[in-house]
Amino acid sequence: MQMLPEQLINGLIIGSFYALVAMGYSMVYGVMKLINFAHGDLFTLGSYLGYTILVFGAGWVTATFGIWGGVIVAVLGAMLGIGFAGLILERVAYQPVYRAGRLPLVVSALGASIFISNGIMAVWGPRFQAFPEVSIPTGSIVLFGDFRITTLKLVTILVSLGLMGLIYYLVERTLFGAAVRASALDRDTATLIGIDFRKIIRFVFFVGPSLGALAGVFVGLNYTRIIFTMGWTYGLKAFTAVILGGIGNIPGAMLGGIMLGIMEALFEGFVSGAWKNVFVFLILIVILIVRPTGLIGEKIAEKV
Amino acid sequence: MKKTNAWLFAIVVSLALVLSSCAQPGAAPAGTIKIGLQAPLTGDFAAEGQWAKQSVEIAADLINKKGGILGKQVEIVIADDASNPKDSALAAQKLISQGLKQVIASYGSSVTAPAADLYDENKVVSVAYGSTAVRLTMEKQRPYFFRTCGRDDTQSEFFVKFVTEKLNAKRIAIMHDNQDYGKGVAEDAMKFLQPYIDSGQVEVVYYDAITPGESDYSAVVSQIKAINPDVWFFTAYYPEAALLLKQAREAGVTSVFVGNNSVPTPEFEKIAGLDAIKGSIHLNEPMPQFLNFPESREFLDAYKAKYNEIPGSIWSVYAADALNALAAAITKAGGTDPDKVANAMRTMTDAKGITGPLLFTERGDRKDIPYYAYIYNDQGVLELYWPK
The missing domain is CATH 3.40.50.2300 (Response regulator)
Incomplete structure (x- = not known):
């Protein structure tokens, strides 16, 4: 009976992608009370950026430092690029309409989402792109029994868990993190006690999208195939993970993402693939009925 | 002016x-x-x-x-x-x-x-x-x-003939994507398989759908690996086929993969990669080059x-x-x-x-439309497999 641990690990991999994307949603929501609909598309853009680096720029890196060298360059390049794309997005699409209330912000977010995904389609084309086979690390190891996992997947899990831990530490245990949490709690008071709110916004709009870009490049490396609409699929699942864990709260997003991935794998593996999404969203509804703030959501009292 | x-x-x-x-x-x-x-x-x-x-x-x-x-x-x-x-x-x-x-x-x-x-x-x-x-x-x-x-069901009929006469497979997995075309082919395959199931010649060990548009099918792949069917018939489109096959071969699934006529395309070859497509079999109307x-x-x-x-x-x-x-x-x-x-x-x-x-039935369908099974050789090129 090795099916159970096997499916748990499958779920952990799917879940870490959801969690990485979900953290970006949650960070922005926490500080700005804005659902950044363009986040899924920044994730896609990150994937395409990584693809472009691997196809055009990283040839000599791969040749000089080996295949993992190329991967590291692609990942860092995409994270940096999409971090700045996040900053530009905030400056162009959100900052001008902050004072206009929440509805214009949401409309602006939807517009940005459509703009980015159509921009990707215009630049890279509407067909599937495949990450170049030569720059994807191969090799796999046997974990237990005859359960084989590719080295790349193992690296994916370790990197995402490591990064999640780092962000958790940064936000929950440092002074800067306290400022981020204070801004999320009450923006006006935070400003009064001397926290630079603009700086906090720039932080979440840089870190959130670059985590998404990391997930994007790893999706491309693991599954080869990328398409300009994939931000929608991942964005929806990640958003679900955010709600499941408790919106606006970073550990909640991680937990929600990983739980969602594991529930999907278990249900698909043991019950029925056709009914997977029905089941997953049913659980979401039940959790929201029992705990409307999500699994470890913000305490309402704190916000008053 | x-x-x-x-x-x-x-x-x-x-x-x-x-x-x-x-x-x-x-x-x-x-x-x-x-x-x-x-x-x-x-x-x-x-x-x-x-x-x-x-x-x-x-x-x-x-x-x-x-x-x-x-x-x-x-x-x-x-x-x-x-x-x-x-x-x-x-x-x-x-x-x-x-x-x-x-x-x-x-x-x-x-x-x-x-x-x-x-x-x-x-x-x-x-x-x-x-x-x-x-x-x-x-x-x-x-x-x-x-x-x-x-007609779409001609393909299912051919599949049944192919697995029972050529592959002599006993344990069969059928996977579709819950959409019109894929589900139709899968249901028809079940219909044509029924006599063989009744006589005990074949057994359908897996019949389910995947969710199209996703990237990670490892949960389904683990399941296929545990069941280990002789033949794994996939009846939907190439993007999912490519990912499933690639992930399955990486996980060590050795079942014969049979794709339907929307699978073998240049995109399928590119996404799945040569290692995965080698030896996979695809049912198709005759391709022009053959x-x-x-x-x-x-x-x-x-x-x-x-x-x-x-x-x-x-x-x-x-x-x-x-x-x-x-x-x-x-x-x-x-x-x-x-x-x-x-x-x-x-x-x-x-x-x-x-x-x-060129023969037609009373209702206007083409009679005796030929179907063929093609196989990817070691160079990733399609070759005629059956009937020769």
Whole structure:
């Protein structure tokens, strides 16, 4: 009976992608009370950026430092690029309409989402792109029994868990993190006690999208195939993970993402693939009925 | 003043064009037979439309070189249906209003359906070449509708024959994507497998759907690995097929992978990679490069001489065969009267096409449509596998 641990690990991999994307949603929501609909598309853009680096720029890196060298360059390049794309997005699409209330912000977010995904389609084309086979690390190891996992997947899990831990530490245990949490709690008071709110916004709009870009490049490396609409699929699942864990709260997003991935794998593996999404969203509804703030959501009292 | 002149000129020219095009319809000059071709020259299926146009023109040239139909030259009249049902109806109206009695139309079941109704109501014999939905012929009887391509359930029937006669497989997994086409093929496969299941010769060990559009199918792959079927039949589209196969081979699944006719494409090869596709088997209508009748060689040579390549898909070759079928039926009927031609289509027994004998059932389906299993060799190139 090795099916159970096997499916748990499958779920952990799917879940870490959801969690990485979900953290970006949650960070922005926490500080700005804005659902950044363009986040899924920044994730896609990150994937395409990584693809472009691997196809055009990283040839000599791969040749000089080996295949993992190329991967590291692609990942860092995409994270940096999409971090700045996040900053530009905030400056162009959100900052001008902050004072206009929440509805214009949401409309602006939807517009940005459509703009980015159509921009990707215009630049890279509407067909599937495949990450170049030569720059994807191969090799796999046997974990237990005859359960084989590719080295790349193992690296994916370790990197995402490591990064999640780092962000958790940064936000929950440092002074800067306290400022981020204070801004999320009450923006006006935070400003009064001397926290630079603009700086906090720039932080979440840089870190959130670059985590998404990391997930994007790893999706491309693991599954080869990328398409300009994939931000929608991942964005929806990640958003679900955010709600499941408790919106606006970073550990909640991680937990929600990983739980969602594991529930999907278990249900698909043991019950029925056709009914997977029905089941997953049913659980979401039940959790929201029992705990409307999500699994470890913000305490309402704190916000008053 | 200059502007007025330009306008006047434009009006005169367009009037002249309208008059000249009015002069043509119906009153075909003696010595030609006009046959319509409705094809998706623009829109999503534009590539298929172009291939169909080129193939039909080549087939018409070949007929004309041999003396035409009943001594008259064939002339092809083309209408673009833009790959969508709305423009399909317009294209059909256009061909009908020109007084054509025989047309070739069209690619895509949902595009063909509205046109087929119009042709039928106006007593125009229409022959589809890339519309495989079962409902086109089985939902209602259209007396003037035919098709040279196969039907979706033909594929399922062939699959059952293939696994029971060639692979001798016992434990079979069937996977679809819960969408119209994939689910249809899977359900039909179950239907045709039923007698073998009842007699205990085969066992369906997995029957379920995946969610299309996702990237990680490892949960399903683990399940397939645990079940370890002899044959794993996948009945949906290439993007999911490529990911499933790649992830399965990485996880160590060794079952024989059988894909349906929407799987083997260049994209499938690129996404899955050579290591994964090697040895996978795909069911398909005959691919143009494997056609081997005397008529096919003649057609492919002529096509290659003009375009330096062979048609990119079988569907355009079926379009050429639609013309061959109509030519044979008109010859048999001794004229273009739609009732006589439709009757001749149903009863003719000796018409030979590029894709084999052109025989039709009472409802307008092609009889004995050949299906083949192709296998990717070690270089990632498709080879004929069965029947040889």
